[in-house]
Amino acid sequence: MMRHFLSILVLAIFLTGCTSTKPTVNDLATSNPIETSLSLVNITTDKVTVIINPGRFTTETEIYRIPKVVQGTYSVSNFGKYVENFKAFDYKGNEVATTKIDDNSWSISNASQVDKITYEVNDTFDTETTGGIGGENPFSPAGTNIEPTNYLLNLHGFIGYFDSLKNAQYKLDVTAPSSFVRSSALQELQSNVSADGTTTTTTYFAPRYFDITDNPMFYGDLDVEEFNVGDIKIVLSVYSPNKIHTAAALKESMFTMMQAQKNYLGSVNTTPRYDIFLYLSEGKEDSPKGMGALEHHTSTVAVLPENMLLEGLSESMVDVIAHEFFHIVSPLSVHSEDVHYFDYNKPTFSKHLWMYEGVTEYFAQHFQVYEGLTSEDEFYASIMSKIQTSLGMDDTMSFTEMSENVLDKPYASNYYNVYQKGALIGMCIDILMREESNGQRSMLSLMKELSAKYGKNKPFNDDTIIDEITTMTYPSVGEFLQTHVVGTTPINYADFFEKVGLEIADATIETNYIQNNGDLIFEPNRANGTIAFSEAVALNSFWNDNGVLPGDVLKTVNGTALTFENVQQVFTEMYMWSPGAKINVALDRNGEEVIIDKELTQSYTTGQKLVSAANASAKQVALRKAWLKG
Numbered sequence: 001m002m003r004h005f006l007s008i009l010v011l012a013i014f015l016t017g018c019t020s021t022k023p024t025v026n027d028l029a030t031s032n033p034i035e036t037s038l039s040l041v042n043i044t045t046d047k048v049t050v051i052i053n054p055g056r057f058t059t060e061t062e063i064y065r066i067p068k069v070v071q072g073t074y075s076v077s078n079f080g081k082y083v084e085n086f087k088a089f090d091y092k093g094n095e096v097a098t099t100k101i102d103d104n105s106w107s108i109s110n111a112s113q114v115d116k117i118t119y120e121v122n123d124t125f126d127t128e129t130t131g132g133i134g135g136e137n138p139f140s141p142a143g144t145n146i147e148p149t150n151y152l153l154n155l156h157g158f159i160g161y162f163d164s165l166k167n168a169q170y171k172l173d174v175t176a177p178s179s180f181v182r183s184s185a186l187q188e189l190q191s192n193v194s195a196d197g198t199t200t201t202t203t204y205f206a207p208r209y210f211d212i213t214d215n216p217m218f219y220g221d222l223d224v225e226e227f228n229v230g231d232i233k234i235v236l237s238v239y240s241p242n243k244i245h246t247a248a249a250l251k252e253s254m255f256t257m258m259q260a261q262k263n264y265l266g267s268v269n270t271t272p273r274y275d276i277f278l279y280l281s282e283g284k285e286d287s288p289k290g291m292g293a294l295e296h297h298t299s300t301v302a303v304l305p306e307n308m309l310l311e312g313l314s315e316s317m318v319d320v321i322a323h324e325f326f327h328i329v330s331p332l333s334v335h336s337e338d339v340h341y342f343d344y345n346k347p348t349f350s351k352h353l354w355m356y357e358g359v360t361e362y363f364a365q366h367f368q369v370y371e372g373l374t375s376e377d378e379f380y381a382s383i384m385s386k387i388q389t390s391l392g393m394d395d396t397m398s399f400t401e402m403s404e405n406v407l408d409k410p411y412a413s414n415y416y417n418v419y420q421k422g423a424l425i426g427m428c429i430d431i432l433m434r435e436e437s438n439g440q441r442s443m444l445s446l447m448k449e450l451s452a453k454y455g456k457n458k459p460f461n462d463d464t465i466i467d468e469i470t471t472m473t474y475p476s477v478g479e480f481l482q483t484h485v486v487g488t489t490p491i492n493y494a495d496f497f498e499k500v501g502l503e504i505a506d507a508t509i510e511t512n513y514i515q516n517n518g519d520l521i522f523e524p525n526r527a528n529g530t531i532a533f534s535e536a537v538a539l540n541s542f543w544n545d546n547g548v549l550p551g552d553v554l555k556t557v558n559g560t561a562l563t564f565e566n567v568q569q570v571f572t573e574m575y576m577w578s579p580g581a582k583i584n585v586a587l588d589r590n591g592e593e594v595i596i597d598k599e600l601t602q603s604y605t606t607g608q609k610l611v612s613a614a615n616a617s618a619k620q621v622a623l624r625k626a627w628l629k630g
């Protein structure tokens with residue numbers, strides 16, 4: 001009530017003597033695009049000035065918002081926190097009162113006199129502490145970067161919306177030094193070079209606010225390669241701060257992967273152009289820390305460590321980009337009303353993350369073996385690793401309940417399971433579908449049926465989709481979903497492996513350099529702020545063979561001193577290490593320095609793997625062949 005009172009007062013003061021400025025053309029906000037502009041010229045303080053010109057309001061008060069949550073992240077970003085100096089001006093250039101009403105919203109009084117609003121935006125990369133994983137700041141691939149040689153413009157970090165103009169069109173002018181390379185997923189209308197040639201203003205168009213959030217841009221010292229996969233033009237834009245990696249070097253593996261994805265998807269409607277924006281993090285304090293990617297309808301933004309060998313980076317790109325590209329199926333073309341009518345400041349969440357993230361991740365693994373990019377053993381290893389990791393989370397938590405409450409405790413900390421158990425749910429339904437249909441139908445054919453029935457413009461009903469899927473498929477699929485996805489009963493994976501003639505056996509298995517079978521091989525000593533190898537290091541062959549002992553304190557990794565603050569970043573890089581890379585690790589063993597300066601070899605540990613059952617029947621083997629196209 002207080003706020004309302006204030007705005008009436010301010011309105012009354014401003015009403016006197018302003019009528020002459022009312023223009024005569026139809027400049028109503030409701031019938032014109034919102035004109036916005038960003039300038040990337042002469043930036044000195046890592047801030048970008050934004051101007052928002054909405055046309056003329058006829059209302060008394062307007063609320064302007066920057067997103068609290070963006071789609072695909074399932075966490076709170078609060079992009080409004082990065083906004084400073086928020087001001088509104090009337091047609092004479094006088095400031096109009098505004099009130100910040102929460103982290104992401106501003107109330108503008110006397111709105112009918114408002115010509116434009118301006119503010120400055122700080123980037124999120126500079127202030128990241130956790131990369132958005134369980135932390136305060138946005139997940140890096142959803143974040144923003146402002147530095148002299150690179151601008152990552154996830155536009156939801158710069159441009160907001162008026163509550164009263166949720167369906168408005170947007171025009172966006174971006175002015176940048178002409179020397180910058182630019183790469184954008186947003187539709188470009190025109191480009192004008194300044195008289196002296198030093199700056200270029202590019203005008204983009206967005207049919208609605210959704211398109212602002214769905215189409216990131218990259219400006220600066222980029223390396224860009226284009227290639228065609230069937231009828232899709234792929235634009236790969238890479239920012240490598242130390243010029244270690246190039247788009248050209250990554251192009252081949254991206255092409256092979258996306259060609260295979262297109263074969264796998266078959267008739268699914270895709271897009272004429274797909275943009276991949278890759279930001280390589282150099283691991284400094286102000287570098288982004290959330291490794292991974294965020295999907296959009298026709299593009300994806302990925303953040304990965306720069307300090308990787310090309311082979312390892314290519315492999316990570318395949319895993320990450322394959323997943324993001326498969327989001328074209330879901331949630332981009334099959335989704336519920338919560339997704340379709342997404343509220344960026346008061347979002348509600350769908351129950352079906354098992355589908356959006358789980359099935360997507362399953363496809364990203366399955367297509368690799370199905371299209372012959374990886375061996376059956378490699379596929380089995382990735383399945384077993386997902387089982388192992390998922391068992392470290394709450395295996396009795398209802399997946400639909402977790403999904404619908406994903407921002408809250410105790411669900412938020414189980415979100416990561418969508419990539420583990422979620423993918424395994426996809427696998428189990430895939431096996432059931434193939435079993436019931438004698439190999440004619442699959443998880444993918446079901447998603448195609450749903451995509452034909454709904455598609456990107458028609459959301460499904462969140463509460464009835466499981467019944468609908470049951471009707472479209474088989475009672476066994478319905479029972480599986482009710483028991484293990486809605487319900488809380490853990491999945492007995494052995495039952496599904498048996499259907500395809502596989503069994504779980506004890507074995508020596510490949511592992512990485514920070515875990516055995518999903519369990520970390522380090523333990524922190526909070527008292528003295530150190531991180532040391534645990535007893536488990538004895539079962540990690542690379543470290544064990546090089547003489548590392550339990551209790552050895554990790555001092556530096558490739559020259560970086562390890563602290564509790566950067567441990568996530570350093571461990572992410574170590575997780576992504578691949579054989580062939582040279583590493584230098586300094587350890588402290590009871591006060592004595594031990595240096596491991598080696599070329600990495602594959603590390604092994606003990607665990608379980610999937611093997612062909614000796615007594616598998618012809619029927620079981622046939623189902624396995626249908627499943628893996630073996």
Ligand SMILES: [Zn+2]
Pocket residue numbers: 295323324327356357360
């Ligand atoms: Zn995803």
